[in-house]
Amino acid sequence: MIKLSLSLIAAFSVGAATAASAESPSAGFKMIYDPFKDRGVEVTSPADPDNAKQVRAGAALYLENCAECHGGALEGAENWQDSQDDGTYLPPAHDDTGHTWHHSDKVLFDYVKLGGEELFKDYPDIVSNMPGFGDVLSDTDIWAIYAYIKSSWSPESREWQAGASRLDPLPDAYIPGAVGGSQSTVGE
Numbered sequence: 001m002i003k004l005s006l007s008l009i010a011a012f013s014v015g016a017a018t019a020a021s022a023e024s025p026s027a028g029f030k031m032i033y034d035p036f037k038d039r040g041v042e043v044t045s046p047a048d049p050d051n052a053k054q055v056r057a058g059a060a061l062y063l064e065n066c067a068e069c070h071g072g073a074l075e076g077a078e079n080w081q082d083s084q085d086d087g088t089y090l091p092p093a094h095d096d097t098g099h100t101w102h103h104s105d106k107v108l109f110d111y112v113k114l115g116g117e118e119l120f121k122d123y124p125d126i127v128s129n130m131p132g133f134g135d136v137l138s139d140t141d142i143w144a145i146y147a148y149i150k151s152s153w154s155p156e157s158r159e160w161q162a163g164a165s166r167l168d169p170l171p172d173a174y175i176p177g178a179v180g181g182s183q184s185t186v187g188e
């Protein structure tokens with residue numbers, strides 16, 4: 001958890017710092033490590049952007065639960081790259097222009113299931129305004145939302161994100177249908 005949170009913060013701050021100035025918001029970040037080095041090693045994700053049924057279900061859930069803050073077309077709040085006077089951030093974009101795709105499946109899942117306050121509880125300096133949805137959305141719902149979000153990504157962003165997930169594998173408990181995991185009802 002600690003290792004994960006640190007990598008999340010690193011990705012978040014580097015993404016935020018470079019996004020405002022560079023055309024490619026992740027150019028600086030990409031140089032830190034190379035997720036393509038294991039290219040070809042398959043990563044199976046419970047969030048599959050090529051599964052039309054899962055993507056459709058996720059789009060509806062996104063509109064209901066996320067769009068009011070992150071935008072109806074995944075565009076984020078206006079000027080989301082700028083930190084606010086109190087050091088917080090506005091809801092970022094989830095498409096290629098954001099940095100959602102920098103994070104592993106596990107980090108993305110935890111962000112939504114737990115919310116930012118819980119995720120960063122060991123880091124009192126970080127004030128997060130991202131709510132937790134653990135009481136509202138099932139695990140299957142959360143993966144469907146990410147299938148939809150991923151469906152907006154370029155092949156390069158998808159491959160980058162698969163690389164991040166490869167370095168931070170999902171425990172079985174996160175995988176619907178796995179032994180110890182929740183039951184999947186979407187996309188079967």
Ligand code: HEC
Binds near residue numbers: 133
């Ligand atoms: C009440 C507004 C609000 C709602 C609703 C909301 N978010 Fe957020 N979200 C935020 C804010 C603000 C941030 C910026 C970071 C922070 O404050 O932790 C954020 C950050 C995130 C991040 C981190 C992105 C990154 O690149 O670091 C993810 C992922 C995310 N939200 C996903 C979702 C999803 C999926 C939903 C719907 C289930 C959702 N959010 C609903 C406000 C919201």
